[in-house]
Amino acid sequence: xxxxxxxxxxxxxxxxxxxxxxxxxxxxxxxxxxxxxxxxxxxxxxxxxxxxxxxxxxxxxxxxxxxxxxxxxxxxxxxxxxxxxxxxxxxxxxxxxxxxxxxxxxxxxxxxxxxxxxxxxxxxxxxxxxxxxxxxxxxxxxxxxxxxxxxxxxxxxxxxxxxxxxxxxxxxxxxxxxxxxxxxxxxxxxxxxxxxxxxxxxxxxxxxxxxxxxxxxxxxxxxxxxxxxxxxxxxxxxxxxxxxxxxxxxxxxxxxxxxxx
Numbered sequence: 001x002x003x004x005x006x007x008x009x010x011x012x013x014x015x016x017x018x019x020x021x022x023x024x025x026x027x028x029x030x031x032x033x034x035x036x037x038x039x040x041x042x043x044x045x046x047x048x049x050x051x052x053x054x055x056x057x058x059x060x061x062x063x064x065x066x067x068x069x070x071x072x073x074x075x076x077x078x079x080x081x082x083x084x085x086x087x088x089x090x091x092x093x094x095x096x097x098x099x100x101x102x103x104x105x106x107x108x109x110x111x112x113x114x115x116x117x118x119x120x121x122x123x124x125x126x127x128x129x130x131x132x133x134x135x136x137x138x139x140x141x142x143x144x145x146x147x148x149x150x151x152x153x154x155x156x157x158x159x160x161x162x163x164x165x166x167x168x169x170x171x172x173x174x175x176x177x178x179x180x181x182x183x184x185x186x187x188x189x190x191x192x193x194x195x196x197x198x199x200x201x202x203x204x205x206x207x208x209x210x211x212x213x214x215x216x217x218x219x220x221x222x223x224x225x226x227x228x229x230x231x232x233x234x235x236x237x238x239x240x241x242x243x244x245x246x247x248x249x250x251x252x253x254x255x256x257x258x259x260x261x
Contacts, residue, residue, distance in 0.1 A: 024133070024134070025131075025143075034124070034145070036170045037119075037165045037171065038119060038120055039170075040169070040171050041118050041121075041171060041172060042120040042121045042122065044118065044171060044207075045118050045120050047205050048118075049080045050237050051080075051201075051207070051235045051238065052078060052079045052080070052234075052235075052236050053077075053232050053234055053235045053236070054075065054232070054234045055077075055078055055231070056073070056074075056230070056233070057074050057111060058071070058072070058230075059071070059101070060226065060227045060228070061098055061101055061224060061225075062226065066225075069099060070101070071096065071097050072096040072101075072103065073092070073093070073094055073096070074090060074092070075090070075093070076088045076089060076091060077091055100222070100224045101224060104189055106179070106181060106191070107191070110157055110191065111230065113157065114179040115179070115196055115208075115211045116196060117172070117177075117196065119147065119159075126150060127147050127149055128146075128147070128148050129145050129147055130147075131143065131144075132145060134167075135164065137164040138173075138174075141167045141168070142164040142166055142167060142174075143164075143167055145162065147159060147160065147161060147162065147163055148160045148161075148180075152181055152182040153182060154182045155182075156182070157179050157180070157181045158179070158180050158181060159179065161175060161177015162176050162177060163175050166206065169200075169206065171205065171206045172198065173197070173198045173206050174197055176195045177194070178192060178193045179191045188219050190218065190219055191217075192226055194212065194213035195211065196208055196210070196211040197209060197210045197211075201235045207232065207235055208232050209231070210229070210230070211228075212227075212228065212229050214226075214227050
């Protein structure tokens with residue numbers, strides 16, 4: 001009986017400690033969490049410019065039975081210049097067979113910047129960010145936030161949905177939502193909801209690795225179910241942050257000789 005009581009007491013202490021660790025943050029703490037993860041996201045966005053990767057996007061049109069009716073696919077290598085300019089080198093692009101859909105510049109912009117969503121200090125003021133609570137994302141304890149743009153500027157695309165922020169690394173590990181933006185009157189562009197997952201690369205930053213969408217787009221005259229996947233693979237660091245200082249080498253000072261007694 002004594003050993004059992006000790007176990008129960010220990011379990012009670014651990015449960016109490018875990019509850020204390022997992023308690024909901026106050027309003028001021030939430031503001032601090034938002035500022036911290038935005039700063040970490042800014043560091044990640046800068047670090048990602050040091051990596052090349054391969055991106056494979058596939059879009060399928062589905063008929064009423066769920067069978068694939070049309071396809072679109074593109075495989076690209078993504079590289080960045082020393083100035084951070086993104087360059088896409090197409091590796092494979094089979095002839096597309098889509099029948100009811102036409103990819104727009106907005107779709108391409110979502111593929112580049114909205115689906116692998118990054119919310120940095122520079123962009124945080126463009127969004128309303130509301131704390132929803134705690135939830136695990138693939139067993140990772142997270143803070144969950146609702147995110148939506150404060151306004152829509154012509155020519156810009158935004159993310160609207162939810163983000164899961166790792167409560168230890170303070171980085172986004174999962175997003176769920178859709179791309180949104182300013183649309184002209186009578187425009188009939190529709191955009192699917194999607195989920196994007198991140199994984200840790202090089203033991204430090206969480207990089208997007210997989211996006212998926214399975215949604216029905218409701219147009220003015222018809223509807224179309226789609227299935228889309230995007231894979232981000234083979235992240236490789238291609239430059240270093242190390243600084244090299246040029247100048248004349250400095251000779252080490254020779255030790256002074258001592259006279260023997």
